[in-house]
Structures are given as structure tokens and as C-alpha cells.
Amino acid sequence: MKNIKIALWGIPALLTVFWLAATLPFPDTLSFIAIRNLLVQYTGVLTIGAMSVIMILATRANWIEPWLNGLDKSYRLHKWLGIGVLVTVFAHWIASGLPKWLVDWGMMEAPQRGTPGAGAPELTGIEGFFREYRGVMEFVGEKAFYLAVILIAVALIKRIRYKTFFSTHKFIAIAYLAGAAHAVTMLTFDHWATPLGIVMALLMLGGTYSAILTLTRQIGRGHKVSGKVGSIQTYPELRATEVNIALEGGWKGHDAGQFAFVTFDPKEGKHPFTIASAWDVATGQITFISKSLGDYTDLLPDTLKVGGMATVEGPYGRFTFEDANTRQIWIGGGIGITPFIAKMKQLATTPGTKTIDLIHTTKEHSADALKRLQADADAAGITLHVLVDDRDGFLSGERIRAMVPDWKAASVWFCGPAGFGQALRADLAANGLAASDFHQELFNMR
Numbered sequence: 001m002k003n004i005k006i007a008l009w010g011i012p013a014l015l016t017v018f019w020l021a022a023t024l025p026f027p028d029t030l031s032f033i034a035i036r037n038l039l040v041q042y043t044g045v046l047t048i049g050a051m052s053v054i055m056i057l058a059t060r061a062n063w064i065e066p067w068l069n070g071l072d073k074s075y076r077l078h079k080w081l082g083i084g085v086l087v088t089v090f091a092h093w094i095a096s097g098l099p100k101w102l103v104d105w106g107m108m109e110a111p112q113r114g115t116p117g118a119g120a121p122e123l124t125g126i127e128g129f130f131r132e133y134r135g136v137m138e139f140v141g142e143k144a145f146y147l148a149v150i151l152i153a154v155a156l157i158k159r160i161r162y163k164t165f166f167s168t169h170k171f172i173a174i175a176y177l178a179g180a181a182h183a184v185t186m187l188t189f190d191h192w193a194t195p196l197g198i199v200m201a202l203l204m205l206g207g208t209y210s211a212i213l214t215l216t217r218q219i220g221r222g223h224k225v226s227g228k229v230g231s232i233q234t235y236p237e238l239r240a241t242e243v244n245i246a247l248e249g250g251w252k253g254h255d256a257g258q259f260a261f262v263t264f265d266p267k268e269g270k271h272p273f274t275i276a277s278a279w280d281v282a283t284g285q286i287t288f289i290s291k292s293l294g295d296y297t298d299l300l301p302d303t304l305k306v307g308g309m310a311t312v313e314g315p316y317g318r319f320t321f322e323d324a325n326t327r328q329i330w331i332g333g334g335i336g337i338t339p340f341i342a343k344m345k346q347l348a349t350t351p352g353t354k355t356i357d358l359i360h361t362t363k364e365h366s367a368d369a370l371k372r373l374q375a376d377a378d379a380a381g382i383t384l385h386v387l388v389d390d391r392d393g394f395l396s397g398e399r400i401r402a403m404v405p406d407w408k409a410a411s412v413w414f415c416g417p418a419g420f421g422q423a424l425r426a427d428l429a430a431n432g433l434a435a436s437d438f439h440q441e442l443f444n445m446r
Contacts, residue, residue: 003068004077007053012084015049016042018196022188033111036095041188043092048183049200050081050088051148051176052207057081059210059219060316071316072259072442082152093145096138130185141182148175162295166269173211180204180211220261220313225250229264229308230285234301237366239292240335241300242276245310246285253279254286256343257321259443260314262288264304268296270313274338274415274443278346286312287342291335319441325411329404330358330382331395331424333416337362337373339441340415347380357404359385361395361416397427411437418442 019042027034057064057078060071068074102108151172154160183204191197213219226248233242245262254260256278261270277287292298321328321343332340337360344358358377365388377384385403387395401407412428414421421440429435 004073004080007068007077008080008084011050011053011081012046015045015199018194018199019045022191022194022196032108033099036099039095040092043088043095044183044186045196045200046088047085047092048179048207049203050085051179052203054078054081054085055173055176055207055210055214059213060223065316065318070318070441072319072444076442076444079156082155086149086152089145089148093142127189130189133185137182137185140178141186144175144178144182148172148179151175162271163268170214173214176207176211180208223315224311224313227286227310227312229304229306229310232301232304232306235366235369238362238364238369240289240369241292241304242287242289243300243304244277244285244287245312246283247312249284251279251284251286251312253281254315255279255320256346257319257339257441258315258317259339260286260288260312260316262313263311264300264308270311271296272443274342275315276338276341278342278349289335289338289341293335317441319413319415319439321413323411323437323439325409325437326354327406327410328354328356329400329407329410329412330356331400331412331414331416331421332358332360333395333414333420334362336414336416336441336443338415340413341373341376344376344380344382347382348376351381356380356382357385357410358382359387359395359400359403361387361389363389395424397424397431400424400428401431408432411439414438414440415443418444 023038023041026038057074060074064074065071068077099108099111103110151168154165154168183200187197187200192201227245228248229243230246231244233244234240235242254275256275259272259274262273263270271290273288273290275286276289277285279286290297290300292300319339321330330340330343332338340358340360360373365386370386373386374384387393387399400412404410407428412424412433414424418440425438425440428438
């Protein structure tokens with residue numbers, strides 16, 4: 001989370017520094033129109049700069065994951081920057097349109113515009129070209145604003161079906177390209193020769209390339225493998241479905257704890273699922289466990305068929321249990337148990353040297369599923385604690401400390417409801433756990 005916050009605040013901060021360096025000193029007389037023009041330029045720089053980073057993050061590039069510590073963190077930054085863009089693009093729209101609105105409402109006299117050729121040199125070359133198409137680009141920018149706001153809202157409003165989100169979200173690339181064209185022509189021309197211009201050019205080149213990858217469906221292409229559904233196991237008590245897929249070749253393997261995007265129905269699109277199996281090149285099979293959480297996942301038990309085709313893209317994520325601690329505490333809340341199942345299966349065949357306690361908290365429970373979980377824990381040499389909410393009560397930091405007396409020497413790996421994890425993190429940190437020793441996957445791609 002630390003690097004996400006650094007990026008979230010660092011990106012606008014750096015853009016602000018570059019913009020100020022290019023803009024200062026401000027005019028001696030800051031009239032209403034002068035202030036408005038400065039705000040238009042500043043909010044425009046923030047908006048297209050952040051949108052460029054958003055487009056780059058959407059490519060799921062391998063070089064981004066290590067710095068942000070996983071694709072789940074990358075998507076969280078993608079989301080937060082999107083919210084920030086809603087704020088800056090709205091401010092840009094207000095600043096751009098305010099003088100006209102005030103004139104229309106009779107609250108301000110129309111600003112005096114210079115007459116072409118009246119004492120001002122005729123603009124030629126690139127600057128003249130930009131000025132000639134300024135009116136067109138203002139129109140394009142306004143339409144891009146409306147499209148971007150609608151699409152970002154669709155992404156953020158969870159009540160809108162995932163299928164609708166998936167099928168429309170790629171059109172943000174069109175809004176971005178229109179916005180970038182608008183920014184190129186509308187940025188103060190002299191700023192292109194400053195460090196701000198260089199930074200903006202690099203960001204928009206990266207964003208444009210990323211937008212093209214999005215529109216041509218090239219993102220993740222090198223990580224996709226086809227397969228067939230080999231078996232399906234349902235757990236009605238848990239509202240969960242376990243699916244085993246026999247991959248047809250090309251899968252480069254994965255680490256326990258990683259996830260993949262799986263497409264069972266091209267019309268529905270891909271969904272992220274944590275991988276629930278260790279990789280065995282001899283079998284070439286991969287297992288996923290999904291829980292009915294509404295929308296598409298509710299349909300899986302009835303729509304999946306043995307022999308049906310599937311496309312798996314990945315692996316992604318860095319929730320891989322790799323650290324220097326010899327003591328670990330794993331906490332799986334509900335369906336968040338999945339990455340721990342994969343790691344236990346790996347440890348059963350390749351034993352490790354760490355001492356591990358696994359705490360599984362769940363509202364629903366299945367005797368068969370718990371029996372299999374205990375078998376996995378025994379095979380991996382892991383101490384398993386199961387807490388069923390209505391039978392055993394809820395897990396707290398205090399209960400963790402009682403279950404694992406040497407908890408301060410351990411790292412904690414949590415996968416489950418975000419609020420639950422944040423509460424445990426805060427409690428354990430307040431009692432002496434180092435912040436760097438609490439690992440939490442942000443498994444929410446929207």
C-alpha cells in the first residue's frame with residue numbers, strides 16, 4: 001500500500017511542480033480571466049497526466065507489478081487515479097465554461113477578444129496549425145469529457161453489472177485519445193519547450209500506445225492459454241464452485257497465491273479468480289474456486305459444463321508468501337482461503353522450512369470442504385484453526401495473539417474482506433507488529 005500512496009500523491013505533485021516551473025512567474029495583474037486561464041491549463045495537465053498513467057496501468061505490463069507489489073495494487077491505483085480524474089476533469093470543465101456561463105446569465109460582460117491581425121504577428125508552423133484547429137479540439141475535448149465521466153461512473157457504481165462494465169470500459173481508450181488530441185493543441189505552446197512539455201509528451205505517448213493496445217485487444221495476449229473444463233465440484237453450503245481446467249499448452253507456470261483472468265463465456269468476458277492449485281507441468285491442470293457473490297458468479301454452477309472451453313490469462317499477483325520470516329500466520333476469510341489451499345498443495349510436495357499457522361474464518365461451512373482443508377494442512381505440515389462465525393465467534397487481533405503466542409516474530413498473510421483485513425492490520429500494528437509484516441491482497445479489480 002505504501003507505494004500506491006506514493007504514486008497516488010506523487011503523480012499530481014510532480015505534475016504540479018513541472019507546471020509551476022513552466023508557468024511562473026504569474027502575471028502581475030491576476031484578473032478573473034487570467035486566473036481562469038491558469039486553472040484551465042493546470043487542471044488540464046493534471047487530468048491528461050493522470051489519464052495517461054491510468055491507460056499505462058491498464059496494460060497489465062510485467063514491469064509495473066514489482067514496484068507496486070502486484071497487479072491487485074496496480075488496479076487499486078488505477079481506480080483511485082480514476083476517481084481523481086473525475087475531480088480534475090470536472091474542475092477543468094467548470095473553469096473552461098464559467099466565463100461563457102456568467103456572460104449568458106448576465107453576471108459578467110463578454111471579454112474583449114483581440115482582432116486577428118491587429119498588432120499580433122500571424123502564427124505559422126506548428127503553433128499556427130494548433131491555433132487553427134483550436135475550436136475543433138475544444139469541441140472534441142468536451143465530448144471526451146462527457147464520455148469519460150459516464151464510463152468512469154459505470155466502472156465505479158457496483159450496482160451496474162460486471163458484464164456492462166466489461167463491455168464498455170474499453171471505450172475509455174477512445175475518450176483518452178480524444179482528450180490527448182485536445183491536450184496537445186490546447187497546452188500553452190511555449191510549455192512544449194520546457195521539462196513539463198517533455199513529461200507530458202512522454203506520458204501521452206505511453207498513454208496513446210496503451211490505448212491502441214486496448215482497442216486492438218492486445219492486452220494480455222502473450223499470457224493467454226486455452227483449456228477445457230475437466231471437472232466441476234460444487235459446495236452448496238458454501239455457495240462455492242471448484243473448477244479444474246486442463247490447459248492445452250503454453251502456460252509458463254505460476255506461484256501459489258497468484259491469480260488469473262478466466263473467460264468461460266466470451267460474451268461475459270474475463271473474471272479474476274485466485275488459483276487454487278500448485279503447478280504441475282506433468283498434468284498441465286489448474287484449479288479455481290469461485291464463490292457466488294452476485295451477478296455472473298451465481299450462474300457458474302449451472303452454466304459450466306465438463307468439456308467446455310476456457311481461456312486463462314496470467315498469472316498475476318505477488319501474494320506468494322515470500323519473505324525472510326521463518327514464522328508465518330495465514331488468515332483466509334471465506335473464499336479468501338483459496339491462495340492458502342494452493343500453497344498447502346505446493347508444500348505437500350515441496351516442503352518448506354517455515355512454521356505456519358493457518359486461520360480460516362467462515363460464515364458458511366461444509367463438513368466435506370473442512371475435511372479436505374484439514375487434509376491439505378496435515379500434508380503441508382501446517383497448524384489449522386477453523387472459526388465458524390455462529391459457532392466460534394469472530395476473529396480479532398486478541399484471538400490471534402492467543403492462538404499464536406510468538407506472533408510478533410511472524411509475518412501475517414491475509415486474504416479476505418478488505419475491511420476485516422484493515423481491522424486486523426490496525427490491531428496487530430498497535431500491539432507491535434511491523435507494518436511491513438502484514439501482507440494483504442486487494443482482490444477487487446473494479
